[in-house]
Amino acid sequence: MRLRGKKGVRELLEQQPQLVVLEPEQHKGKWQQYFGNDRPIYVELGMGKGQFVSQMSLNYPDVNFIGIDMYDELIHRATEKVQEKREGQVGRSNIALVRANVEFLEKVFADGEIERIFLNFSDPWPKKRHARRRLSHSHFLDKYQQVLNDKGELHMKTDSETLFESSLNSFAEYGLQMRNISLNLHRDGVNEEHVMTEYEQKFHSRGMNIHRVEVLFGAETIRQYRAAKQS
């Protein structure tokens, strides 16, 4: 993603503590306290300009959403998106925009603290020597397994055939159960059930197929999935 430097962005972020968290390690193990309730926490890793996470927080008011990115400028763009969607009503609500590097996810969340992870159009890192940087590499799956709870799931969308292929292999080799694998999510027209991200809109409008998979991490989710299959 191309970034334009913007003077004073950090100051703008610091002025919005009700929405932006710049030192998320301080909330590790205390995110329910941060939101003031015990609702499940869903996290988008690499939210970009925040279209997906901000719309999801409106569609699902009974869930707390956290959008993570590592760039101030993108977090700033996401604050604008949240404000636009909430028409300026941005007190403490069910969304937080967090500056963090996924590499240090276990410093941000305690074991079992979150229920769902979204990986939307993650950087594909197509070269073999960069495979470890893909957010679906086993190196990251270890972290996800740690921070997801009993009902934990990971939902992934991408336009990249190579990333999708390597991700499915990575999930399978890790022994994870997958479901609802789609090679063309919007085959029959835009599937409204799935909120579109910025990248998704761009690629879909160019006629590219969107790939999607749901991955089950939590013991309870896996138990329910298997029970439903047997009945």
Ligand SMILES: C[S@@+](CC[C@H](N)C(=O)[O-])C[C@H]1O[C@@H](n2cnc3c(N)ncnc32)[C@H](O)[C@@H]1O
């Ligand atoms: C290709 S963009 C996708 C943005 C958005 N999810 C979408 O679908 O429109 C990938 C995003 O992931 C972020 N990102 C990549 N690696 C990251 C990491 N290790 N930690 C946090 N954010 C990361 C980038 O800054 C970028 O905003």
